[in-house]
Amino acid sequence: GNSVTQMEGPVTLSEEAFLTINCTYTATGYPSLFWYVQYPGEGLQLLLKATKADDKGSNKGFEATYRKETTSFHLEKGSVQVSDSAVYFCALSSSGGYQKVTFGTGTKLQVIP
């Protein structure tokens, strides 16, 4: 079955530091890959997505590239801000989000001034 593995947190960074959150997946076929963000006390928001190999999703300075050869979808940001503090979930769906979305366990990011 499908599964997503992402690095355990929490991750604590100083403002303007470089961020990488690793995510690898196991799936049949060619899944779509997502990063969701959950701010404290709120629900999930789609941060970015990629639907095929070598696609790069990007939003709000965050980027992730769909690497089929390494089954990875690592999240990166060049310079984090305090407002980026949240929990980040890597996820996949075998049908572009149409059917069941499988989530990783989430990585909590804390950015300190």
Place this chain on the structure above:
Amino acid sequence: GAVVSQHPSWVICKSGTSVKIECRSLDFQATTMFWYRQFPKQSLMLMATSNEGSKATYEQGVEKDKFLINHASLTLSTLTVTSAHPEDSSFYICSARGLAGGPYNEQFFGPGTRLTVL
């Protein structure tokens, strides 16, 4: 576009009572809605998938008699936690999806409902 709301955003109830949570798609018709549960510091687990006008499909291990799901219209699904107990305390999140091939054919998530059972 593609806004999904949940009501209430938080609820506290006594053990043994039932609680209803609403999930609404505000600006599109949701042919399918999904209900997830999130335990503290853990990921979201899919509980069930409901299609408008038909019975929900529950994931393995989810008690259908305890978590009643109704999807009576294209914009509303409800989750009723019956005879709630403290172990049902959790964060419940719904998502909604439109017609296949249309502009809303992916899951859009609601803000979640925090349930605390005393």
